[in-house]
Amino acid sequence: MHITSQDIQDMDKRRRAAFINSLSGYKPANLIGTADAAGNTNLAIMSSVVHLGSHPPLLALVIRPGGEERHTLANILATGHYSINHVSAHMVEAAHQTAARYHRDVSEFDATGLTPKWRDGFPAPLVAEAEISMGMALREHQHLAINETHLVIGEINFVEIPEHCLREDGAIDLASADTVVLAGLDTYFDTSAIKRMAYAKPDLPPRVIPD
Amino acid sequence: MHITSQDIQDMDKRRRAAFINSLSGYKPANLIGTADAAGNTNLAIMSSVVHLGSHPPLLALVIRPGGEERHTLANILATGHYSINHVSAHMVEAAHQTAARYHRDVSEFDATGLTPKWRDGFPAPLVAEAEISMGMALREHQHLAINETHLVIGEINFVEIPEHCLREDGAIDLASADTVVLAGLDTYFDTSAIKRMAYAKPDLPPRVIPD
Structure with a gap:
């Protein structure tokens, strides 16, 4: 199927949101x-x-102007800090529920x-149930005029992670942390490894690293 | 384990890159x-x-200043267009190999x-082997001074997708397109659905949508 820009504009709002939110591919699920x-x-x-860069260690976050995410942005700007916590399989229902439009006085932790x-000394809460959590310090905040979203750039202050989730080369074994992945707005997946690839070089063919 | 900002700074360059590139969670794999x-x-x-927004349909892309990605950025700025193509399981080796630092005169398609x-009329090539491809028009380009990366914001001009990959509600069934997901710098995964959640509401508990 060839779907044009006009087709997208003509979709009803919910259908368009479901479609466009799927197009970037799988997405990380973080609290x-x-x-x-x-x-x-x-x-x-x-x-x-x-991921924005490793040195300094920077992650960016796009925050939408309306609804629940507005409270998150206000708090980040007020305290300069926030936590990022991977969603594990056992937390999916509670994590998804944080997207409900609770009144500002209600904490989604309680709900x-x-x-x-x-x-x-760190002014933002981590999630105790998460396997992998990071404490972040706000480094830059940009309002993207093109669609009124906000780009929040933060530096990693500290990481909490079980030792068994670290691979020998420093990478994280996300599967052993039961970190889930999201498609579109509502479907959560776990993963199974297909292959690990060696560093690509122009004079060598692709090489799979054996388990 | 509690890993501090100083610990991260003290890691050798490759170890730090592997670690920090894993921290955002699973990542989409696109060509x-x-x-x-x-x-x-x-x-x-x-x-x-x-994903940046659905109306207009916008996707953002972070491009690193060095290496291979520099040629991509130069081309996007020259023609104002690019394609985004999901990496399917059968393309992983070739897709990963495009990261090698080929000379500018070498096309990664040929290599x-x-x-x-x-x-x-569209000035950028799609990938014929991909199940899901999009034609993008550059809408905004920002240089992020904090670490010399580039934020490229594009609007979706058209989407090519097999009809069987579209769910009834407009979302894409990424698993049926064999779209893969990436962890860190080198490990590719396929997925299996855990659960699909209904739209979250403050006055209702989390509800799983049955298959």
Whole structure:
């Protein structure tokens, strides 16, 4: 099928959202933990975390202007900090539920049964149930005029991870952390490895690294 | 394990890259097809495509300043267009190989055996072997001073997709397109669905949608 720009514009709103949200491919599923200046917590599932660079260690996050994500942005700007927590398979239902439009006074931790975990001096809560969590410091905030979204760039302050999830080369074995992956707006997947590839070089053919 | 910012800084370069590239969670695997003004093609695997919005349909892409990705950026800026193509399981080896630092005169299509597919009037090649491809028009380009990366925002001009990959609600069944997912720098996965969740509402508990 060849779907044109006009076809996309003519779709009804929900259909278009389901379609376009699927087009980037699989997406990471992360919970963003924040607190306001008074320590009131907020938790929101987001699928827009993207690697920006390793040195300094930076991750970017796209935050939408409306709904639940607005509270997350306000808290990040107020305290300059937030946590990123991988969604594991056993947390999918609670994590998805954080997307509901709770009133600002309701903490999604209370509403979903997930547990805030505090670290000395760090003003945002981690998620106790998550296997992999990061403490982030806001480095840059840009308003993208093209569609009123916000680009939030943060530096990794610390990482909490079970030792058994670290591969010998420093990479993380996401499968052993039970980290899930998201497609579109609502479908959660676990994964199985197809192959690991060696560093690509122009004068060598593709080489699979054996298990 | 608690890994501090200093621990990260003290890692050797390759170990740090492997570690930080794993932290955002699973990443989409896409091939970016471009051509220069003379029609010479380039193809590069990227894991940084992120959904920006559905109306207008926008995807963002983070491009690193060095190496192979530099040619992609130059072509996008020269023609204002590019293609995004999902990597399917059968293409993993060729797709990964596009990351090798070929000389600018070498097309990664020729080097890896993937086939350029042209659409009337569209100045960038799609990948014939891909199940799902999009034609993109550049809408905005930002240089991110914080680490010299580039944020490229594009609007979806058209989508090519097999009809059997579209779900009734408009979402794409990525598993039926054999789209793969990437962890870190080198490990490719396929997926199996855990559960599909209904739209979250504050006054209802999480509800799984049956198959």
